[in-house]
Amino acid sequence: MGNTPAGRRARGSLESEVMGLLWGRSEPLTAADVQSAIGGDLAYNTVQTILIRLHEKNLVNRRKAGRGHVYWPVEDAATTAAKRMRAALADPVDRHAVLQQFAASLDEDDAATLRRLLQP
Amino acid sequence: MNVAIYLPLLLALPLTLTAGWLAARGTPGLIARGLTGSAFVAAVSSTWSLVLLALTLLDDLPPLSALDDHPTLELPEPVPGPVALIAALLLAWGAVRLVRDIHLRTSTHRRLRAAGTPQDGLVVADWSAPLAVAVPGRPGHLLVTSGILRLLDTDERRVLFAHEHAHLAHRHHRLVALTGAAAALNPLLIPVRTTVAYLVERWADEDAAAVVGDRELTAKAVARAALATVGPGPKAALGMHGGAVVNRVRALIAPSPEPRRGRLLGPSLLVAGCLGATAVATAEFVALARAWL
Numbered sequence: 001m002g003n004t005p006a007g008r009r010a011r012g013s014l015e016s017e018v019m020g021l022l023w024g025r026s027e028p029l030t031a032a033d034v035q036s037a038i039g040g041d042l043a044y045n046t047v048q049t050i051l052i053r054l055h056e057k058n059l060v061n062r063r064k065a066g067r068g069h070v071y072w073p074v075e076d077a078a079t080t081a082a083k084r085m086r087a088a089l090a091d092p093v094d095r096h097a098v099l100q101q102f103a104a105s106l107d108e109d110d111a112a113t114l115r116r117l118l119q120p
Numbered sequence: 121m122n123v124a125i126y127l128p129l130l131l132a133l134p135l136t137l138t139a140g141w142l143a144a145r146g147t148p149g150l151i152a153r154g155l156t157g158s159a160f161v162a163a164v165s166s167t168w169s170l171v172l173l174a175l176t177l178l179d180d181l182p183p184l185s186a187l188d189d190h191p192t193l194e195l196p197e198p199v200p201g202p203v204a205l206i207a208a209l210l211l212a213w214g215a216v217r218l219v220r221d222i223h224l225r226t227s228t229h230r231r232l233r234a235a236g237t238p239q240d241g242l243v244v245a246d247w248s249a250p251l252a253v254a255v256p257g258r259p260g261h262l263l264v265t266s267g268i269l270r271l272l273d274t275d276e277r278r279v280l281f282a283h284e285h286a287h288l289a290h291r292h293h294r295l296v297a298l299t300g301a302a303a304a305l306n307p308l309l310i311p312v313r314t315t316v317a318y319l320v321e322r323w324a325d326e327d328a329a330a331v332v333g334d335r336e337l338t339a340k341a342v343a344r345a346a347l348a349t350v351g352p353g354p355k356a357a358l359g360m361h362g363g364a365v366v367n368r369v370r371a372l373i374a375p376s377p378e379p380r381r382g383r384l385l386g387p388s389l390l391v392a393g394c395l396g397a398t399a400v401a402t403a404e405f406v407a408l409a410r411a412w413l
């Protein structure tokens with residue numbers, strides 16, 4: 001069903017994945033860290049290029065560390081986005097109109113069922 | 121004007137009653153499209169029935185009564201005045217609900233779009249609540265919180281992105297908006313709206329599982345995101361009850377569903393019934409209106 005052939009990624013999705021990773025970790029990462037976390041057949045140079053592009057777009061900060069750089073996300077735009085997102089979703093009724101939440105809230109019974117389902 | 125005009129008002133009921141059964145079977149994409157199409161037809165035909173019923177009030181209006189060439193002939197005969205009045209009220213109520221529904225949807229989407237400028241199709245919001253939404257637009261983009269990015273590991277994040285991209289690629293917001301409008305016009309269709317909201321999530325889950333090539337990983341990502349919402353703190357989600365997540369995870373742990381077009385026979389018959397009854401009612405109405413004028 002996926003319209004992305006296996007092994008290839010949609011345009012922009014590698015950048016998203018790198019941004020996701022940088023946000024997901026609490027400490028700054030080197031290009032090598034990013035490469036090993038994302039894994040697959042990703043070349044070091046590709047990771048380097050993406051990080052430089054993201055830095056040029058002012059989406060990530062970097063500072064020298066050893067022979068290379070470490071990278072971490074710029075927070076300004078994300079703080080603003082959070083404020084606006086929070087406001088847009090402030091009214092619970094509005095949230096119903098929002099498309100696609102990745103996951104719905106659970107009650108304790110549902111949570112227990114989920115934990116059981118995930119037990120091997 | 122008798123059975124045919126009332127029939128479309130009731131034909132939403134069998135759709136409502138079978139939607140849940142259908143949702144548990146077959147491929148989510150097929151069923152979601154089928155249910156959306158039939159809910160749309162059911163809503164339009166029931167609204168048209170209400171319009172026809174309400175129009176029979178016209179022969180009671182003083183200016184029109186004065187013009188009446190045949191005072192003995194009342195516009196569509198077997199519709200009692202109170203029924204026509206109730207139809208007019210339902211119609212007005214439906215219109216108010218529809219306008220409110222459309223306004224809410226467009227304003228929420230506009231505000232979410234304004235949250236930030238997407239870079240490579242992504243806006244990150246630095247917020248601990250584990251949230252991710254697909255924001256429709258041209259092109260659409262993802263709006264995710266730092267909370268959900270920190271919650272998931274690299275592989276699970278890939279599931280999340282694939283899931284949200286599936287929503288955008290298949291334009292799920294259109295199905296959701298159409299069933300929302302249908303449910304606004306005809307509240308009997310509210311369960312169908314809920315079912316379609318669930319089905320587009322299932323659909324995106326199946327897509328994500330195909331993209332990452334791992335159903336179990338997909339199930340884990342969905343479950344983990346849902347479990348993070350348990351207890352105090354911001355509730356991630358909405359638009360559906362928690363039980364739906366349990367069903368999604370169950371479905372992902374099970375083998376992928378087989379496409380069976382036969383499942384849509386019921387909704388198709390219903391659509392045919394709605395269209396037939398609407399055509400008959402309209403023809404009867406036109407014939408009576410001609411005679412009356």
